[in-house]
Amino acid sequence: MRAKDIREKAGVDPITMLTAYDAKDATVVDEAGIDVVLVGDSMGNLRLGHDSTIPVTLDEMLSATSAVSRVVENALVVADMPFLTFGVDEARSVENCGRMLKEADADAVKLECGEHTVDLTRRLAQLGIPVMAHLGLTPQGENETGLFRQGTDEESARRIVEQAEAHEAAGAFSLVLEHIPANLGRIVTERLDIPTIGIGAGPDCDGQVLVVDEVVGLTEGTAPFGKAFGDVRGEMQRAVADYKEAVEAGEFPADEHSHVEEDLDELY
Known part of the structure; x- marks a missing residue:
């Protein structure tokens, strides 16, 4: 263009x-x-x-x-x-x-x-x-x-x-x-x-x-002539809150988020 x-x-x-x-x-x-x-x-x-x-x-x-x-x-x-x-x-x-x-x-x-x-x-x-x-x-x-x-x-x-x-x-x-x-x-x-x-x-x-x-709805509000067509802020808040809760509960990281190298088992 x-x-x-x-x-x-x-x-x-x-x-x-x-x-x-x-x-x-x-x-x-x-x-x-x-x-x-x-x-x-x-x-x-x-x-x-x-x-x-x-x-x-x-x-x-x-x-x-x-x-x-x-x-x-x-x-x-x-x-x-x-x-x-x-x-x-x-x-x-x-x-x-x-x-x-x-x-x-x-x-x-x-x-x-x-x-x-x-x-x-x-x-x-x-x-x-x-x-x-x-x-x-x-x-x-x-x-x-x-x-x-x-x-x-x-x-x-x-x-x-x-x-x-x-x-x-x-x-x-x-x-x-x-x-x-x-x-x-x-x-x-x-x-x-x-x-x-x-x-x-x-x-x-x-x-x-x-x-x-x-x-996209990232701001807290919009200008009087604007419009939010999405709710990205709400989705981010939910995702961050879920992450915090999972870490504090010991649910993250789970086994699938970690890598184990067996050759290191005898390191100590």
Whole structure:
């Protein structure tokens, strides 16, 4: 799968996208036939023990993206660019994004966008680095905006539409819309030729994305726009509890879990 393949799905076939943070995640997601695997900086919250995505480093994202890219055979691998690795200095931003393709074998990068990323998107596209834009709720900006629904008034909704069109014109191949009113998601989707991928942006986007931990039921709860399709957390809790009980009861390891070497019987 390449960026152009995702772009061509706009208005044709629903796009499926999930996060993955390591090789095990990625193998399951790719084997299921998901179109896009996003190596999200949400691993800061979900895997690294942080309270937000902001502490995630470029090296951590390079390592996670490399692990995912090694095992994905069919899906498009998109690497999230972490906080302050882009949008400050253009040369450094280009270098950091380029490293995701050169060193981590990503197929594209995702930028949490605003007015400051239009020119960068244009430059990256010129250099052959596919850009997935991201508007609406942008978690890296939570210290300014908070983790609340965006685009809820006419002014902010109009700004999202304008920035969506600007990033499309700059060369973005797709656009993530996060936690915005469903009717705004429909308007943006209708205004663009590139596909929109929603997360809490309603059913009219060209595709949908969620974090894999929520989808499989590994988290304690889900975001208001998420859904658990499994109960991995419950299964893990049961398995760990059963293991603890078996060890304490002397039931594990049993004979079939042990190897006896008869030649050692006379060692002492």
